Amino acid sequence: MDCPRCESPLESYTLAGKRAVTCERCGYLGVSVEHRSEPKEIESWQAALDRFNDT
Numbered sequence: 001m002d003c004p005r006c007e008s009p010l011e012s013y014t015l016a017g018k019r020a021v022t023c024e025r026c027g028y029l030g031v032s033v034e035h036r037s038e039p040k041e042i043e044s045w046q047a048a049l050d051r052f053n054d055t
């Protein structure tokens with residue numbers, strides 16, 4: 001999978017039980033949701049980290 005913003009390769013990992021993808025180049029962060037195969041962009045790294053820390 002490539003970044004929808006800059007088309008560089010995305011890193012993928014699991015965040016709070018969901019599969020997430022991130023781009024080191026431009027800072028894109030996406031999380032895959034159950035009913036869609038495309039990643040949905042979420043607010044920011046800080047929001048993601050806050051969510052991660054809550055669980």
Ligand SMILES: [Zn+2]
Pocket residue numbers: 003004005006007008023024025026027028
């Ligand atoms: Zn990117």
